Amino acid sequence: MRNKVTVVGAGNVGATTAQRIADAELADVVMIDIIDSIPQGKGLDMLEACPVSGSDVKVVGTNDYRDTEASDIVVITAGLPRKEGMSRDDLLKKNYEIVKSVTEQTIEKSPNAILIVVSNPLDAMVQTAFKVSHFPKNRVMGMAGVLDSARMRSFISMELNVSVDNVHAFVLGGHGDAMVPLPRYSTVAGIPLPDLMSENVIEQIVERTRKGGGEIVSYLKTGSAYYAPSAAILEMVDAILKDKKKILPCAAYLEGEYGINGLYMGVPAKLGSSGVEEVIEIHLSADERAALQKSAASVQELVGVIGV
Numbered sequence: 001m002r003n004k005v006t007v008v009g010a011g012n013v014g015a016t017t018a019q020r021i022a023d024a025e026l027a028d029v030v031m032i033d034i035i036d037s038i039p040q041g042k043g044l045d046m047l048e049a050c051p052v053s054g055s056d057v058k059v060v061g062t063n064d065y066r067d068t069e070a071s072d073i074v075v076i077t078a079g080l081p082r083k084e085g086m087s088r089d090d091l092l093k094k095n096y097e098i099v100k101s102v103t104e105q106t107i108e109k110s111p112n113a114i115l116i117v118v119s120n121p122l123d124a125m126v127q128t129a130f131k132v133s134h135f136p137k138n139r140v141m142g143m144a145g146v147l148d149s150a151r152m153r154s155f156i157s158m159e160l161n162v163s164v165d166n167v168h169a170f171v172l173g174g175h176g177d178a179m180v181p182l183p184r185y186s187t188v189a190g191i192p193l194p195d196l197m198s199e200n201v202i203e204q205i206v207e208r209t210r211k212g213g214g215e216i217v218s219y220l221k222t223g224s225a226y227y228a229p230s231a232a233i234l235e236m237v238d239a240i241l242k243d244k245k246k247i248l249p250c251a252a253y254l255e256g257e258y259g260i261n262g263l264y265m266g267v268p269a270k271l272g273s274s275g276v277e278e279v280i281e282i283h284l285s286a287d288e289r290a291a292l293q294k295s296a297a298s299v300q301e302l303v304g305v306i307g308v
């Protein structure tokens, strides 16, 4: 039997994610949105691409949670973008309501699913899905680190003119300006970054990575990134469905690891068929630890506003 993945939200990130999963013949895909008829149209369009890509999967767009029944993975991308006059807290509360409601509806139909939350502000939204679902922590995670590391890998590869395959990058912490890229754990063909680049160039890459999301928004003006985000989601879905035991940076629930308790935070995690199977703890310098604590404090502040 084929696996089944539901993508909640048929906007830019949701639709490109659905398309990537269908193209990779990873699972049957259900795309659900509150907007009538758009998911149906996008779903049918993707289904009609399958004969050309040679992919034997079903793709369905819907507004009805009954179609999502018995999903193995649910990817939550539903949310609102910030509108003029809306404060960060207004957006936070609005997206909290959305993520809360879609979590309740999806878990009713798929009580054994693994949830991958993508909606922003990421760390607070994944904490919402965790608290609302009452799922065990291994079955609720957030996507951000794979994307942030992919951006850093791109910049390193561009700077050194080497294959992206050779480049590994390491980013910890919450998604946002307080993320903590770790150059000393970032490597090119196994060689640590500080052995290959000056401190100044590394700092520029780190800064560009931190502001990577904003850089795309400044070009698109009316939307945010979705090609790299959906590629990052696909890597997580692939690792789980194929039980790869792949270590990827993702938002995982911490209970004492890295000195953080009761909070979702971006850390290296082993992904397999049970979801987050292990949080990998690495040694941090005093500066890195302080940066991670600062990042945790900003997530804690958001979580406090919505009370999850």
Ligand SMILES: NC(=O)c1ccc[n+]([C@@H]2O[C@H](COP(=O)([O-])OP(=O)(O)OC[C@H]3O[C@@H](n4cnc5c(N)ncnc54)[C@H](O)[C@@H]3O)[C@@H](O)[C@H]2O)c1
Binding pocket: 008, 009, 010, 011, 012, 013, 014, 032, 033, 034, 035, 077, 078, 079, 080, 081, 098, 101, 102, 117, 118, 119, 120, 121, 122, 143, 144, 147, 175, 223, 224, 225, 226, 229
């Ligand atoms: N974690 C990350 O790294 C990352 C990266 C990119 C985007 N994002 C976030 O992902 C979210 C989606 O981004 P996007 O570019 O696809 O936005 P988008 O506006 O294109 O799509 C969002 C979709 O959610 C739908 N939606 C709203 N309320 C809903 C509900 N109650 N039920 C079902 N669907 C609902 C909307 O109708 C819309 O189609 C945003 O919150 C964005 O900030 C996160």
